[in-house]
Every structure is written in C-alpha cells, then in structure tokens.
Amino acid sequence: MGTIWPQSLSEAKGPKYKKVADTIRSAVDLGSLKTGAKLPPVRDLAYQLGITPGTVARAYSILTDEGVLEAEVGRGTFVAEKKKPVPDDVWSRQLHLLEARDPGHVSLFSPRIADMGQVAAMREALHKVAEGEARSFLNYPTRDAYLPVRQAAAAWVSQSPVGPVSESDVVLTHGGQNGLMVVLQAILTGPQPVIMVEDLTYAGFRRAAELLRAQVVEVAMDEHGIRPDSMELAIRKTGASVLCTSPEVHNPTGLHTPLERRKEIVRIARRHEVQIVEDDCYRLGETRTSSYRALAPELAWHVSSISKILTPALRVGFALAPEGRSTELRRAAEYGYFGLAQPLAELLRILLTDPRLPDLVAAVRGEMARYVRVAVNALGAFDLTWNPDVPFVWLRLPSGWRAAAFTRAAEANGVQIRSADEFALRDGRAPHAVRIAINAHVPLRQFEEAMLRLRALLDNPPEQISV
Incomplete structure (x- = not known):
C-alpha cells in the first residue's frame, strides 16, 4: 500500500480527502491494488501520510459509496469486486x-x-391548476377537454418550419422519448421491422426499437449527417422501413444536416417508401432549414419537447404525423396511456399561452x-x-x-x-x-x-x- 503514494500529503494543496481517494481509485484502476486487497486501518494510514484520521475516513467513505471499496464490520476495508456497468x-x-x-x-x-424565471411561472400555473374546476380532477381525459391544450401546442410547434399544423395533428406525449415510442408503435409492421439510425446516435432510438422488437442497423455519417449512399445500401441489404434521425441538432456530435442533403435523403425515402422519424428535442434556437415533415409531408413524422428549452421535469412532448396519418398516431397514444393527466395538460396550456x-x-x-x-x-x-x-x-x-x-x-x-x-x-x-x-x-x-x-x-x- 505504501508504494502507491508519491509523497506525504501533509503539505499538499487542495482537499486532502480527494487526493487520498483519487490515489486509491487510480491504484485500483491500474491494478496496483487488487480485488480483495485489505486497506490499512484509518489511523494507521493517517499516521503514514501525516494527515488526520477524519480525512482518511472521508476518502474511504467516498470510495465505499462508489463501490470501489467495501467495508466489513470487524474485518476492515477491502478493494471491492468490479461491478458491471x-x-x-x-x-x-x-x-x-x-x-x-x-x-x-x-x-x-x-x-x-438555467432557471430564467420559468420556475416561478410554473409555480404560478400550478396555483391556477389547483384552483380549477373540481370535475377536472375526477374525469378521464377527453379530446374535447384537451382542445385548448392542443391549440396552444400547435401554435408552439408551428414556430418551426414543420409544415401545416392544426390542433388535430398534435399528439401530446410524456416527453420526447415517449413521443418516439408512440410514433414507432404507429408505423412499425411485420414480425421484425428494421430501423436505420446514424452510426453514432441518441441511445433512445435503440431502446425504443428494442422494446418494440425491431432490428436496428447503422448508417454511415459524414460532416453533413447521414450519407445517402450508405442509407441506400442499408435499405437494399436489410429492407429497412424507417429512418430515425436528428438532422437539426445531431446528438451527440452537434452536426447539422443542410437542406440539399435532406432533399437527397427524402428522394431515397420516397423511392423505397421509407418513413422518416425526426427527433428535434435538442434545439434551443431557431431552425436553420426546413424539417423533413415540411419537405416530405406524406412520409415524415416529427417529435419535439419542452425539455431543453423550458423544463424536463414536466415530461411533456409533441408528436406530429404525416398527412393523413394523424388517426394512427392518436390511436397509438390513446391505447397506450389515454393521454396526459388532465392537471398536467392544463398546466401545459397555461405555460404555452403565458x-x-x-x-x-x-x-x-x-x-x-x-x-x-x-x-x-x-x-x-x-x-x-x-x-x-x-x-x-x-x-x-x-x-x-x-x-x-x-x-x-x-x-x-x-x-x-x-x-x-x-x-x-x-x-x-x-x-x-x-x-x-x-x-x-x-x-x-x-x-x-x-x-x-x-x-x-x-x-x-x-x-x-x-x-
């Protein structure tokens, strides 16, 4: 144990408990301290390093909480077995x-x-919800009751170039991830449908596909996003019927797919009758070009949320279907969860019309x-x-x-x-x-x-x- 310490920590700068914890953690990662190795008692190590026992005890506690060490009453502190991620x-x-x-x-x-006043606005809105009509707390959600909410949501979504949007086109979801699930439930068919994603992609696409027993295949990218040749090859090889993509703000690379590349993607999708699901949840600012739903209104689905611009705590998102397919999307949502809780929907309406x-x-x-x-x-x-x-x-x-x-x-x-x-x-x-x-x-x-x-x-x- 003594060989892992480069010098006494008695005169080291910065929090000494962190330096003790970092040194032990590094020794475990490098293999200098093996699984099962016993660490010195707190007082012994403190004396060796010229620091207080409380400092060593705090370092041991941090590493125990992290799972690097494990303490056994009456026996001491040991290097724990490495756990699976x-x-x-x-x-x-x-x-x-x-x-x-x-x-x-x-x-x-x-x-x-950042909280720039939206928390105060939500608190005010919650008070208004609490003072609402008693029956709104006792009834199941209905489409008629949610009409003002969908109108407010349609106005919010229409600020982006997503093509024509009316209140009947909007399906309210529990955040963007739930929006993706609802869209995929509405469009996937066959015993094992195939979904295409970028070779680096938001993990939520993969998780949604796994839950729906779909196969996921990757499509190569370049500095402009999805490569059309790779997409065409993936369709021919696998029979993929859906493309899930984030062209406005690609997660995780932050890349943006320009208009001409999007048009190429649309031409391929139309040729092979592939549905496009666009995730637009990471954008904070204005869009730089038309969405896939505006470019291909007959085959593109759109998902967004308020999580990155207002709050992720409410878990509110919006899903839009292509022309003529809103009924399928509404059915998937209603069969899955009936709709947002009515108090939450009213809270959303108040916020979006503030x-x-x-x-x-x-x-x-x-x-x-x-x-x-x-x-x-x-x-x-x-x-x-x-x-x-x-x-x-x-x-x-x-x-x-x-x-x-x-x-x-x-x-x-x-x-x-x-x-x-x-x-x-x-x-x-x-x-x-x-x-x-x-x-x-x-x-x-x-x-x-x-x-x-x-x-x-x-x-x-x-x-x-x-x-």
Missing part, C-alpha cells in the same frame, strides 16, 4: 448523489438548463449560450464542435487519449462526461470523442473550473494508452 438511468441517479455528497463534483452527463413565454425562452437561450462560450474558451484549441444554441459540445480527443480512459480520468477529477461509445450500436465502432453537456445548475465559475480541469487532462495525455 449500470444502465444510464441508474447512473444518472447516482450522479445526483455524487453532487450532493461532493459540491466540487460537476455532472456534465446530461444538459441542465405572454412572458417568448422572453423566458430567449433568456434561457442566452444563459445557456454563456456557458457554451465558457466551454469554447477553455477547450477551443482542440477539435471541438459547438453551437451557442446547442446544450452540449462534442470533443474529438487528441492523440494519446482513448475515450474510456479520458472519461475515467475526468471523473477522477470530479467531472462526469459521456464517452462516444455510449452513442454507438453494440457492435458498432466509436471514435475517440466525448460529449460534454452544459450544466447551468452550477455557478458559471464552477462550470469554468470543470472545463479547465478537462483542458489540463487534454494537455497531459498518459504516456501509455489505456484500452
């Missing part, structure tokens, strides 16, 4: 716990939008852009894709770093980010890159410090490449 949703919950235990930890795992909404949205966009600029100032010397209206940046790692090793090193330095591997299909290949989400829940200065920690890692790649 946990699902993303479980890991996301753990991140909140890490932040609660360690204020220096910054999660850049998923975007967290005259302050345009200013709130503009303020959120402006504040998120401030955080993006800080990230660019810190990391712009590297291969970075960014946009002030996108709540994440995409970083291609310099020579010497692999994505898995970099994310581990970042976590050891109190910064949680996503590896490109998390966006690849299970048998696909991922570049050495990471997605860094914008977290406006932490002060701008703390966010900047996290960016500088990442830059320090980028400037100092390991001498040996980890695999």
